Amino acid sequence: MLVILTLFSQLSIAQPGGNGDGLRSGQCGGSCHADASQNATSTAEISINTPSSTWAGLLTSVTIDVSDFPVDSESRILGVFLLIDNSGAQDRVMYDGWEIISDPNGGVNNYVETRLSSSTDTKQFTWILKSPETPGTYSLMGSIQHGGEGNQVPFHKNSEIIYFSLVSPPDNLPRLSENFEPPTTRLINEQTTITLLTEDVNHTQIEWRLEGGQTQVVEVVNGSFTLPAAINPGLIEWRAILAGEGPNQTTPWFQLIAHEPLFSVASSSMYFQGIALLIFCIGIVRRVKNFEPREKETWIQDPNFAIPQVNGEMSEHSFELRGDF
Amino acid sequence: MISSGTLHVIGTELVVGTFVLSGIAFLMLFLQKGVYSSDIVAHWALFAGLVFTPLAIFSGISASPNGPEGNVMLFNKFLLSCAAIGLSVGLLWNRYQNQSIHINRVHALLGMVTVCLILITASFGGMYSRGESLTPFLPKDVAFVFPAWASVILLIMGLIMAGKSAVEHR
Numbered sequence: 001m002l003v004i005l006t007l008f009s010q011l012s013i014a015q016p017g018g019n020g021d022g023l024r025s026g027q028c029g030g031s032c033h034a035d036a037s038q039n040a041t042s043t044a045e046i047s048i049n050t051p052s053s054t055w056a057g058l059l060t061s062v063t064i065d066v067s068d069f070p071v072d073s074e075s076r077i078l079g080v081f082l083l084i085d086n087s088g089a090q091d092r093v094m095y096d097g098w099e100i101i102s103d104p105n106g107g108v109n110n111y112v113e114t115r116l117s118s119s120t121d122t123k124q125f126t127w128i129l130k131s132p133e134t135p136g137t138y139s140l141m142g143s144i145q146h147g148g149e150g151n152q153v154p155f156h157k158n159s160e161i162i163y164f165s166l167v168s169p170p171d172n173l174p175r176l177s178e179n180f181e182p183p184t185t186r187l188i189n190e191q192t193t194i195t196l197l198t199e200d201v202n203h204t205q206i207e208w209r210l211e212g213g214q215t216q217v218v219e220v221v222n223g224s225f226t227l228p229a230a231i232n233p234g235l236i237e238w239r240a241i242l243a244g245e246g247p248n249q250t251t252p253w254f255q256l257i258a259h260e261p262l263f264s265v266a267s268s269s270m271y272f273q274g275i276a277l278l279i280f281c282i283g284i285v286r287r288v289k290n291f292e293p294r295e296k297e298t299w300i301q302d303p304n305f306a307i308p309q310v311n312g313e314m315s316e317h318s319f320e321l322r323g324d325f
Numbered sequence: 326m327i328s329s330g331t332l333h334v335i336g337t338e339l340v341v342g343t344f345v346l347s348g349i350a351f352l353m354l355f356l357q358k359g360v361y362s363s364d365i366v367a368h369w370a371l372f373a374g375l376v377f378t379p380l381a382i383f384s385g386i387s388a389s390p391n392g393p394e395g396n397v398m399l400f401n402k403f404l405l406s407c408a409a410i411g412l413s414v415g416l417l418w419n420r421y422q423n424q425s426i427h428i429n430r431v432h433a434l435l436g437m438v439t440v441c442l443i444l445i446t447a448s449f450g451g452m453y454s455r456g457e458s459l460t461p462f463l464p465k466d467v468a469f470v471f472p473a474w475a476s477v478i479l480l481i482m483g484l485i486m487a488g489k490s491a492v493e494h495r
Contacts, residue, residue, distance in 0.1 A: 001441070005459040017456020077456075263397045265470050270394055273471045274407035276480035281408050283486030285415025288431050 018077045021109040026081055026143055027088035040148070042157035044069050048142040050162055052252045055169040057133040059101060059176060061252030064142035064159065067122040072149040076116045080125050081143040083110065086158050093140070097132030102184040106257040128182070128252055135168050174201040174244035182254045187261055188230050195224040200244045208238040209253075230258030329387035336381035341447050343374035344409075348440030355433035364427035367436055368420050374443070375413040382406050385450075397468045398453045404469075405446040412439040415487075 045067045051060040064080055083091040084098075092110050093100065100108045104125040116123060125142075132138065142159040169175065177197035186192050196204060206225045209215045211234065218225050218238075227236060237253040350367030353359050382403065386392055393399035416436055419426050426432050451458035452465055471479070 017452070020456070263395060263400070263468065265394050265400060265468075267392070267394050269470070269473065269476075270400065270403065272473065273476045273479075274403055276471075276476040276483065277404055278407040278411035278414075279483035279487065280479045281411025281483070282415040282418070283483035283490075285412055285419060285435055286487045286490035288415075288419065288429070288435060 017075065018113045018115075019079065019111075021103070021105055021107050021112045023092060023094075023109055024081070024111045025089050025091050026083050026086065039156045040153045042070065042144060042146065042155040044144060044146070044155075044157060046142055046144050046157055046159040048140060048159045048162055050164050051129070051131065051140075053131070053249075054164060054166055055173065055175075056131055056135045056166040058131060058169060059252060060129055060131050062127045062129060062140060064125045064127075065122070066125070066144055069116055069121045069123070069146075070148065070155070071118075071121075073146050073155075075147055076118065077113055077146060078116055078123070079111060079113045079145045080104070081111050081145075082127050083141045083143055085139055085141055085161055086143075091141075093129065096138055097134065099130040101128040101130055101182065102255060103127055104255070106185040106255070106259075126253070126255060128254060131166055135166050137163060137165050139163050170246050172200050172244065172246035174242035174246055174249050175199050176240065176242070176251060183256060185257045185259060186230070188233060188258045191229045192227045192256060193224055194227070194238075196220070196240060198223070198240075198242060200246060201242045202245070203243040205241040205243075206238060207241065208236060211235045211237070227256065233257075233259050329384050333381060333384040333388045336377055336384050337447060337450060339377040340374050340381045340443060343370045343377065344440045344443040346370040347374060348437055348444075351433045351436030351440065354427055355430055355437065357428070357430075360428060364420075367427070367433075368417060371413050371436065371439070372417060375410065375417070378406060378410055378413075378443075396453070397466050398449050400468045400470075401465075402446050402449045402453075405442050405449070409439050409442040409446065411483075412442070 045065075047065045049063045049065070051062050053060040062082065064082065066078065066080065069076075069078065082093055082100075082103075084093055084096045085091050094110075100110060103109045103112050104127065105112045105114070110127075112125065114123070114125075139161050141161045143157070145154060145156045147153075148155055175198065177199050180197040183192060183194065198204065204220045204223070206218045206220055207215045208218060208227055218227070227238060230236060234257075236256045236258065238256065239253045240251045242249045242251070347367050347370035350363040350370060353363035354367055385399075385402070389396065389399055393403040412435060416432065416439065419432060445460065445463065448458040448460040448463065449465070452461075
């Protein structure tokens, strides 16, 4: 069986099953895809949008748009990098002082993977970042990698590098507190109450929307607001419009990913089940030893078989067999 | 110092290698070819695999971020490993008590089933760590979590069967 499975396997390069989300530089994460000697340029279109805010030290969002995803990608797994440039090494966003608050999958990675459905050819990936504290000029770049037909060639493509300036915010700028950490994931069928931590804010308005849906307004009571429960796994986005003495500020759209409860079982239960299965398997095999070899069964059950000559009368306890058998 | 992940790789290579060798020998036993040498290879390789299996299990548990309690695939790997250990112990026990059991084809068949369980376990490992395996058709998101009473019944049944066999042997 092992030989058959091996013979019928199709060899490919890179990792067609994906590499998992992670904090990776462009060259490290996509060593096969980024290797000019074996990769090919993707036909997909990739673009990166400038940060939603240009205040240094505050939260902002960066979006990478991928379109025209090739239909011949066998696994339809798409890997997306958020990098600071195309140097390949030391190009993760944290090298410039960015802090990843949430990635498109609800984690804190600069490389994420997603499996696109066969009908999807356009996808948007949004990172929420805390920008560097130091004002100045910064750059960001997106990069994608995926497989093709039969995963024979790893495909790769970089977006253009965008440059922009971060400036120091005014002292009285209404803002979210540095201590505020927006939730990134939640379970389905559960409402989410978020308590905002703000600075220099007199009035707050919250807007939320489903992916591609219309914007709704929700009331803020004592600095807290509640987002409705999600019925299915998916994405809900929200943002705060902050008013104060300084210029009004609108936060980036924060993403909240709803997912089904994760698999979880108690350790004791798992170990007990494992031991019970172990003992049960021992018991099953131990029963096998009572089976006599097939050859002997045939030998004894043969209707033509005659007991060879018996010396004397057959005793209840013992008898002697003579003969060639 | 060596990380749990590296130790797990070493452990699984030892386990899979010895079990595959044992599986080939059990296949030969099933076909009744080279019975004498296959008997020795099958059971000694199985013994070696059995020795290394706990190393692979516990290094794997240590290497996984949330343990097998939080992942369906790792949970199944753990259970399959336990089942394989049970079958291996039973097979070796039978062989120890009955020197001619190797000509029993059911014995050889159970040996191959044991190896098959280990290979499926390794296949799940490949799917977990690299997202690909030789058995992509196997369900990877189904786990049978028994309630405590079901585990107790399983345990009692196993003890009865093993105990009864031991009594019959005497």
